[in-house]
Amino acid sequence: MNPNWKTFLSTEQAAFNNDGDIVFPSISSDSEKQIFAVSDLAVLTVTGKDAAKFLQGQITCNISDISETQSSLGAFCNPKGRIITTFLLVKKADTFLLILPVALLEPVKKRLQMYILRSDVQLTDSSNELCLIGLGYPAGQTSGPALPEPLFATVQQDAVFINLSTKQNRCLVISAPETAQALWRTSVGTQGFQPQDSAQWRYLDILSGLPWLTPETSEEFIPQMLNLDKLGGISFNKGCYTGQEIVARTHYLGKTKREMFLAECASSAAPEANTAIIDNSTGTEQSIGTVLMAQSWQNVCKMLIVLQVSDTNDYRLALKNRDQDKVTLLTL
Template sequence: MPISPTAQAVLLEGQDAIAFAQSQFTSQVTALPNGQWQFSSWLDAQGRVRVLFHLARLDDQRLLLVLRGGDATTFAEALRRFVFRSRVKVVIADAWTLGNAPAMPMHIVDANSDVIRLGCGTHTLQLSANAGDNDSWRIAQLHAGWPWLPDDALNEFIPPALSLHRLGAIALDKGCYPGQEIVARLHYRGGNKRHLHRVQLSTSVSDGTALLRNDREFVRLLDVIAHAERVEALAVIADDVASNISQDMENVSDDGIEVKLLDSWQS
């Protein structure tokens, strides 16, 4: 499924918005200043990533969550089950579109009533009513190793497999949140055998495609982009398989798609 130009976003509003997010999400929300954003995620009890998002702190009582895959309505409904007595509202944000804007410093948020811009260093991700240039931000983020999760990749990967520690999306020095014990155990004791890679493909396929070799999955693609007469993708690959691919060994799928390793990221 290609990335939708429609921004899937949720607002958390109220006196307990920051504390609620701190208790549910994987990043250090309380350390985030107003007017900045960070990567964050929401895990299930088994430590798998339910949702990955940009978390922007608009002010002392409002957070904007811009999803990197998934559906805002489904996410909001699931999150509301955990509100209990907290003074926080979970609101589906306006029907914005995703586009590109002139570069702003990394993690800076520029927000007004009808346009919100998230500074990404080399470019800016813009949420607005006018779509503008929808696609130019995608290749920059793919090259940076910022994963986008297709629908069938939600609730499947643990944070190290998506290299979320590298993005600052995982805090190990905060109180409990869903999946925190699994995250800590994997970090301190090891056990993760898959990591995120940027690959080149010999032909284009759909986002989320699982490439098979000898009838077994050997490369799981996330976002796939065709540009400049080549096809690139972010992919989750087992470490031993990635080692073979890097040596141009066993790098062709059962249906003849050749995989070339371009970049790799650890946890």
């Protein structure tokens, strides 16, 4: 995180936990205008005259669809079609920005570096140069910068705005520290936005079905298992990329063995990523799925979980080795 941005947030009464979360003093979380300093995502920039061609051969989405007004979810896979990381891909001028989990940025950068060879491509960890802000708006209206349609982007005053969801009316902003500070001051000081903890932004990502990975879940799932096909994160007519054969074969077979679901845990304590899930209706403790990501907020734990596909979806789910904490499937 940029040190000037961190210092600024401290003057705004932010506290920084050891787990990387950013916490603000207890204030009403019922405000319809909310602002977040997003701490668990980072930015990898890709530049150079061969950047577009290079990315086209490595990612699941179509680089030809990406512009300053159109972003996309996507994934970078290993040769077996397993996702190393998911990301949001946006473009600003001639630079591509990949927003991905902080914990996976360096491993992904090293992995991509192996494929560059003699191409004119530069990969840069821009975590210290770019800040991420989340904005939550009242349903049906905006305040401040006009929101584009979902997963569309717009560049305003040296910042990139990405609308993540019409149902939640959320926007992710990418900007330099000076622009981020100005946006924060205006949003909080004159537009009535209330700062909220970064953990709440992660909770909202889960409700949106955004499948962020961790080192524990990296290279465990093919893209369709995380609903990337339904989220527009896979192009099936763009040509070859790393892992494409497995992804395409799964698509044309028309089914996957596992699928991602939104779920709620009976306990307010969030389980770790990769925690096993069992089906009590089978009378065994054999795992039928795992936790992809989980976050507790206001004593409620929401999770994205990946389960073996059932014809009936008639499960009696519980977290293994967690005193059989009950897991309830919700509508995603």
